[in-house]
Amino acid sequence: MLEADNLECVRGERRLFAGLGFRLAAGELLYLQGRNGSGKTSLLRMLLGLLPPEHGEIRWHGQPIRKLADDYRADLCYLGHLNAIKEELTPLENLLAAARLADEDLSEDDAIDALEQVGLAGREDLACKYLSQGQKRRVALARLVKEKRPLWILDEPFVALDIAAVDWLAGLISGHLQRGGLAVMTTHQPVSIAAGTVRELRLG
Amino acid sequence: MFKIILAVVGRDLKLAMRRQADIVSALFFFIIVVSLFPLGVGPEPDLLRTLAPGVLWVAALLATMLSLPRLFADDYRDGTLEQLALAPHPLGLIVTGKVIAHWLCSGLPLALIAPVLGVQFDLSAEALIVLTGTILLGTPALSGIGAIGAALTLGLRGGGVLLSLLVLPLYIPVLIFGAGAVDATVSGLGGEGHLSLLAALTFASLGFAPWASAAALKIALE
Amino acid sequence: MKDRFNLYRFASPATFYPLAGKMIPWFAAAAVVFGAAGLWLGMLVAPTDFQQGEGYRIIFIHVPASWMSMFIYLVMAFWAAIGLAFNTRLSGMMTQALAPTGALMAFLSLWTGALWGKPMWGTWWVWDARLTSELILLFLYIGYLALTAAIDDVRRADKAGALLLLVGVVNIPIIYFSVQWWNTLHQGSSVNLAKSSMAVTMLWGMLLMALCFWMYSIAIALARVRTIMLERERHADWARAELAGKQA
Numbered sequence: 183m184l185e186a187d188n189l190e191c192v193r194g195e196r197r198l199f200a201g202l203g204f205r206l207a208a209g210e211l212l213y214l215q216g217r218n219g220s221g222k223t224s225l226l227r228m229l230l231g232l233l234p235p236e237h238g239e240i241r242w243h244g245q246p247i248r249k250l251a252d253d254y255r256a257d258l259c260y261l262g263h264l265n266a267i268k269e270e271l272t273p274l275e276n277l278l279a280a281a282r283l284a285d286e287d288l289s290e291d292d293a294i295d296a297l298e299q300v301g302l303a304g305r306e307d308l309a310c311k312y313l314s315q316g317q318k319r320r321v322a323l324a325r326l327v328k329e330k331r332p333l334w335i336l337d338e339p340f341v342a343l344d345i346a347a348v349d350w351l352a353g354l355i356s357g358h359l360q361r362g363g364l365a366v367m368t369t370h371q372p373v374s375i376a377a378g379t380v381r382e383l384r385l386g
Numbered sequence: 387m388f389k390i391i392l393a394v395v396g397r398d399l400k401l402a403m404r405r406q407a408d409i410v411s412a413l414f415f416f417i418i419v420v421s422l423f424p425l426g427v428g429p430e431p432d433l434l435r436t437l438a439p440g441v442l443w444v445a446a447l448l449a450t451m452l453s454l455p456r457l458f459a460d461d462y463r464d465g466t467l468e469q470l471a472l473a474p475h476p477l478g479l480i481v482t483g484k485v486i487a488h489w490l491c492s493g494l495p496l497a498l499i500a501p502v503l504g505v506q507f508d509l510s511a512e513a514l515i516v517l518t519g520t521i522l523l524g525t526p527a528l529s530g531i532g533a534i535g536a537a538l539t540l541g542l543r544g545g546g547v548l549l550s551l552l553v554l555p556l557y558i559p560v561l562i563f564g565a566g567a568v569d570a571t572v573s574g575l576g577g578e579g580h581l582s583l584l585a586a587l588t589f590a591s592l593g594f595a596p597w598a599s600a601a602a603l604k605i606a607l608e
Numbered sequence: 609m610k611d612r613f614n615l616y617r618f619a620s621p622a623t624f625y626p627l628a629g630k631m632i633p634w635f636a637a638a639a640v641v642f643g644a645a646g647l648w649l650g651m652l653v654a655p656t657d658f659q660q661g662e663g664y665r666i667i668f669i670h671v672p673a674s675w676m677s678m679f680i681y682l683v684m685a686f687w688a689a690i691g692l693a694f695n696t697r698l699s700g701m702m703t704q705a706l707a708p709t710g711a712l713m714a715f716l717s718l719w720t721g722a723l724w725g726k727p728m729w730g731t732w733w734v735w736d737a738r739l740t741s742e743l744i745l746l747f748l749y750i751g752y753l754a755l756t757a758a759i760d761d762v763r764r765a766d767k768a769g770a771l772l773l774l775v776g777v778v779n780i781p782i783i784y785f786s787v788q789w790w791n792t793l794h795q796g797s798s799v800n801l802a803k804s805s806m807a808v809t810m811l812w813g814m815l816l817m818a819l820c821f822w823m824y825s826i827a828i829a830l831a832r833v834r835t836i837m838l839e840r841e842r843h844a845d846w847a848r849a850e851l852a853g854k855q856a
Contacts, residue, residue, distance in 0.1 A: 194761060195843055230472060233608045256474035264465025270404035282393045283473045283480075309404075534775055538768050542758045551754055552772065555747040556779050559786035566790060583789075587782070598775055605767045 183207050184229070184333060184364055189238035191224045198224055199385055200237070206366070208332075209359050211375055213382045214368040220386025222368045226337055229366060230260055242333070256285065259331045263338050265322040269311040273297055273321045276310060280325055288328060296327035299350075316342065323347075326354055334358060336367035348373060390475045394483025395490070402491045408453065413495050416449040420503045431508045438507035439517065439568035446496050446521055446564075447557050450528045453492045454553070455546045457484060457536040458603065471607055477600035481537075485529045485596055493525025509572070516571040520584060524564040527588040530595035531556050537602035559587055621837045622846040624698060628830040635830065639823035646816030654809045663727045668813055670720035672821040673713045674738075677745060680710035680825060684752075685777035688770035700766025701840065703773065704756065705833035709825050711749035717742050737791035741784050748776045762840060 183205065190200040198221030206212050214222045227233035229240060231247050231254060240247045247254045267276045274293055281288035297306050300320040310318055319342060326334070334355070340348050352373050355365055359378030402409060423441045424434055461467035470480050500521050501514045509517065535553035539545040563584040567577035650668035684703045691699025721739055722732045733739065752769055759765035841847040 227608070230468075232468070232471065232604070252474045252476065255472050258472060260468070260472050262465050262468055264463075264468070266465035266469045268401060268464065268466065270401050275400070279393075279397050280469065283390070283397070283470060285390075285474050534771075538755060538772055539758070544758060548754055548758055551747075552751045555744050555751065555783070556775070558744060559779075559782050562786045562790040583786075594778070598771065602768060602771050605764055605771065608764065 183243055184366070185241040185244075186229070187239050187241070189225070189228060189240070190236040191221050191228065191233075192236045193221070193224060202238070202383075202385075204381070204383055206364050206381065208362040208364060209377075210364060210379045210381060211355065211359055212364075212366045213380060214366065214385065215382060216385030222385055223337065225385065226335055226366070226368060229335055230258065231255065257331050258333050258335065259284075259326070259329050261322060261326065261334070261336045261339055263341070265318050267310050267318060267321050270309055272307050272309055273302055273313070273324070274306040276321055277324055286330070292328050293324075296324040297321070299327050300324045301347075316344075319343070320347070323351060326351075326358075329358070332363050334363060334365040334367075336365065338368055338370070340369055340371055340373055352376070387479060390473070390479050391483040391486065394470075394480050395487045398484055398487030399490060402487065408456070409491050409495060412449050412452050412492055413499060415452055416445050416496055417499065417503065419445040419448060421506065424506070434507045435509060435572065438504060438509050438513075439565040439572070441507070442500055442503060442517060442521070442568075443524075443561050443565040446493075446500075446525065447528065447554065447561060449496060450492050450525065450532060451550050451553065453488065454532040454536045455539075455549055457488055457533060458540050459536075459545070462540055462606070467603070468607060471603065477603060478597040481533060481596040481599045481603070482592070485526075485533050485592070485599075488533070489526045489529040493521070493529060496525060497521040509568075513568055513572050516577055516581075517568045520564040520567045520577075520581065523581065523588055524560045524584050527560050527584075527591040528557060530588075530591040531560075533599040534595050534602060537599040537606065540603065540606040560584070563587065621697060621701070621841050622844070625834055625837050625846070625850070628834050632827050632830050632834075635823045635827035639820050639827055642816050642820035642823060646813050646820050649809055649816060650813035654813050655807055661727075663724065666720050666724045668817045670717060670724060671814055672818040673720060674717040674742060675818060676821045676825055677710055677713035677717050677742065677749075680706050680713060681745065681748070681773075681777065681780070684710065685773045688773040691766060691770045692774070697840075700762070700770065701833050701836045702829070703752075703766070703769060704836055705829045706825075707749060707753050707756075708832070709828055711746065711753060713821070713825070714742060714746040714749055718746065735791065737784075737788045740787045740791070744783055744787070745780070748780075752776070 185203075185205050187203050189202040191198040191202075198219075202225070204212065214225060216222050224233060228235050231240075231251075234248070242250055242254050242257065245254075266280070267273075268279070271279065274290070274297065277293040277296060278288060278290065281293070294306055297303065300323055302317060302320055302324070305313065305317070310321060313321070323339070336355075339351060343351065352375055355367075356375050356377040358365060359375070420441055423437060427433060427437065458467060461470065471477055473480060497518055501518050504514045504517050532549075532553050535549045535556075538552060539549045542548060563580045567580035567584060570577040570580055646668065650665055654665070656662055684706050687699040687702045687706075690696060691703070718739070721742070725734060726732050752772055755772055756765040756769040759768060838847050838850065842851065
């Protein structure tokens, strides 16, 4: 269970939000909404533990995430608006390297299977610099296919995806929620997620 | 603990192998800078022998500086640095891995080419061995201390120049003990004292610098 | 959180700003008094050195400037540690306010050292261990100023600067030691700074000048920190009131 309590965020000279709190239980999805500059990204970075809040606390299973540190991050999977893939490596190498750094067991077969699911079959061994923007995004999304960690934090995951890919990703998130996972995501476009309880939080 | 360090070293080495041009150009920079000195000061062997340790060491500092700005900048730009910071390991260990990889790609090649350049300066066989030894022993400290500067200047305009401004003063002890060991050997005083101090510096900075760099990276990622 | 600990209240800009304003005239006046007394003792009363003539009198500026340059760096490192540990806003402002004065002192120390060296040693510069260390200290100050100037976000600038200060302060003894070691190996130490026993008036003059530099540094740092506070907190109520009052 993810809890945020009385969070306050100050960026530069502006107070983006204060007194913000929510609870998110297993199988629940939190939509963060708000116009640009309302603090969505800052809130995500707080939830990731990268940005310490001015006030307030974030707890994971009742423990402050600052204290949990590595243990919290072991439960956390983040997909940012940057793809976090290396241009020099192939999609397969990227997936395997990411899994190794995150301490996950990902076999080569699983990785190839994940790449097939995102429509990159046959491109596993091509350096990512030769892929199109859309294909690079799919490499980044492929990380989620075999992802077992309970908390997903996704920053604008649907941006620049075609309709089929949006449906596929929505299905992936539904499956995650059905398995008892939690997800927090920012999005501009409403996407229907079939399973799980959807909560909304509007900033600004 | 070693698993994560190895994973990072492996990843960074693989990346470096796909862009060998970077390693090679830093190496050629080193060779060219060192070769310029005889042209500037004249070819007298006695003068060159005196200058050699300092010239090689200063050139090694500069060559290391050359590759430092990219130590974290590439990972920062494509978002992998965030993923590294979110990995379930202390960031200091991950940075340790990156520092080791940086040394393997910058310090180690310098040490391997240094004896060849030392011959150009008419150094004795004994001095060549000590020179190679000091560069092998001292460059890890350069990578470690440099990582702090690279992390502090991450994503800043004019980062490269700023990085040299921050890091070069901190390199002074390494320069003094590194060049001093060769000097002492050439003059027959024996360089053991210098070498052990150099080793102490390297171990201290490898222990301390990754954690300071990790703190700086966290500030940059806020 | 608020008022839990007195230091926090004291360290809040709204309380510190008026307090600093009240203290500045006192420190400034003390600097003038000590400076006048110190210069009088140093320039007029202290006897002419039988070896160095009148030229030695520059040490009444040189020595206090060197002391201050080192001490200010330590004070900045202290504030940096406080800032990183307790996340107080005041710490970053204090280090920012102290840095230019520290750099000035280091520069002054080098400059007066050179002026002293020319008549005494016949050269503007020697690679003496102390001179070299002071030069490196100046580099460290410049590095700090350049780093914090390059970062637009004030909080990031404060934190990064604080980290650099701590790294610097760990390194200073190592640098100092290595330069000393290097110096004894290279120089036959033709220059010896240790002088014959100092006259009592000289000692007093030096002490008074040191106090003057202290008071000056405190006054100027407080004045600078007040400006920084107003600039950074211009949207806070107290700062608006302050600025409105000034315009009226």
